[in-house]
Amino acid sequence: MISVSPADGTKKAAFTSPVTVTVTDGTLASVEVTGNDGSTLEGTLDAAKTTWTSTTHPYSGTKYTVTARAAGADVAQTTTFVTKAPGETFVGYFTPEANSTSGVGMPVSIDFTHAVSDRAAVEKAITVTAEPAVEIVGHWFSDTRLDFRPETYWAAGTTVTLSLRLKDVEGTDGVYGTQSKDVTFHIGREQISTVDLSAKRMVVRRDGATLATYPVSGGSAEHTTWSGIMVISERFEETRMESSTVGLGDEYDISDVPHAQRLTTSGTFIHGNYWASTSVFGSQNTSHGCVGLHDAKGANDSSVPGYKFYAASMLGDVVVVKNSGERTVDPANGLNGWNLSWADWKAGSAL
Template sequence: MNHVAKRAVASRATAPTWAGLFVVLAVLTGCTGTGSIFGGSAGPPQEAIQVTPQDGAKNIGPDGRLAVKAPDGRLRSVEVTRTEGARRRAVPGEIARDGRSWTPRGSEGRIRLGAKYSVDAVAVDGSGNRTTRHTTFTTLVPGHRFIGYFKPENRSTVGTGMIVSFDFSRPVTHRAAVQRAIKVTAVPPVEVVGHWFGADRLDFRPAEYWKPGTEVTVEMALRDVEGAPHVYGTQDKKVVFEIGRSQSSLVDAAAHTMEVRRDGELVSTIPITAGAAGKTTTYNGKMVVSEMREVTRMDGRTVGFGGEYDIKDVPHAIRLTDSGTFLHGNYWSDEGIFGSENVSHGCVGLEDVRGGSSDTPAGRFYDRTLIGDVVEVVNSEDKKVAPDNGLGGWNLDWTRWKAGSALR
């Protein structure tokens, strides 16, 4: 990208400066003749145009400074390009109003690792004499990288309880730097705060559920951010998703019912079976739908129940926690248990048929559910679900949520 400054006009005030600089350069270089320093024979161009990092520099780190200066002239144009692999990209920047310096602009101006930079600058003196400078430098190629696996997906429509969640591939010790590099904004605007769960997970949410119709943008500027000593991020990405209609469901484990509300209005009450009394009770608390499968296998050995069950075709499975709590269709139990008994191994079961059907209670609920919808369980004999078990962050009040931010 070219950045053009107006040509300087000579004045009596500037003439002594050029003359003095000519004398100094003549002494230092031993050159002869009367040519301008911008003409080439009176002095080396690096004295007229200074580039940082210096020409030929290697292994420049992410904290390196990129700048171009013309201490005794005016920059006419500056073009900086970055090459990563086979991809070339212009680095945006601005020439100062006095024409003496150029600096990069925005996140694109930050030094990127594993890249080669080239700088082409043109400067003029007060008489309009011109000089050019071409320099190159390369940046550090880190041996260790990290990425953040995130949800929800780009361009998705999600429920009002959706939490933006990052799971990092390596432990993060520089939490403030990483959190600062991730920006979550909303239209209409609302405060969104990040909360760390350990060293490898960062979630974002507002104080209350999102309003329907909100557009949420997640900007990740993690590339070359040092997440831990000598471990740098790779992602430079933007994700946009939309909040759909409001739907929340209240499971009463004691009453064996689930009340479903749309936009605050009760639309249905569904008979359910929850976790059996004793060791297989269902968690209390607010859980957010994070995954939906029309059919899945549920094997008790994967969640600590040994060989107590292995059902290869569970229909209409809606994941509520990472530890294995689902709301799902149940075709193997007697119809009479729904609305009257709790017999599951911790999940919430709705009446269904083998293979699933859109005409069953489970099928109708599944078809009307979005990732990000909230399901809250009350009156169970179990404890409240942990806030980091799935997208359980709504179980923390706003004060405790903000206390988990690294930007305080």
């Protein structure tokens, strides 16, 4: 006699334990477990060949058919069961987008829709691989954010694959992941721009060679610019900037800031500036914390530095700010985990 667990006809079977098939008289010749989603469950026989156990758990919300045959039997025995749906679920929203091309500083950043208490289980279910191969490690910035990066910037031309195997992973008590997918994105050319706010200039280097040098204006003594390594996380040909959104009252409200590229979540941008005198750039730091380049109103004058730098940039490009008179930016403030040493980065992994 062959018995199957979950039993034949079960409507709300658990998906948190393996499927087992046992024969009480003789040995098992074959076992197949297939889901209505086309998946199959692999398994192993014990030494006596009387018990088969699936090596992974069944998926939630899936109907399974178990076909088992005992040695010497002419007919296989077939049973079915349906696993219950998870109650509460979570997903991870990831950056960068699938099939996109980014600069060499772009980490893989995942924001979860529910706080994760079992960080090890969730991190184990996510892998990031690169071609050419390089060691990539995860770092938890909070119970809802997990980033991945290599020790140094990605090599230009790298292909990166994010594999999410979160389906039915219990992130916290009774809350399960739903995603099982692979996402690929690409790394373009290497562009690293260094802003020296003592010299008030920015040197843009691409693939190791100097592409351009621009006069800039950074944060004033009262509103210093964060120092450290920052990564472009958003780009706007034109955007509105209001001082009230960054805790500075009604000091400014500019509806059409040209060529704005975000460097921190807290509101640091490198952007074009048409309202300051041209003489400011390269000679004075006058901003409220952003890095400004001379630009033209309307964002369509291709001869000005703001336009040129924007046109030469992409998401994931690196901007390094030094001599700003301010401390290093918090690594969690934007996609700026490069400010952590490799040892400190790895210490933030749950694995």
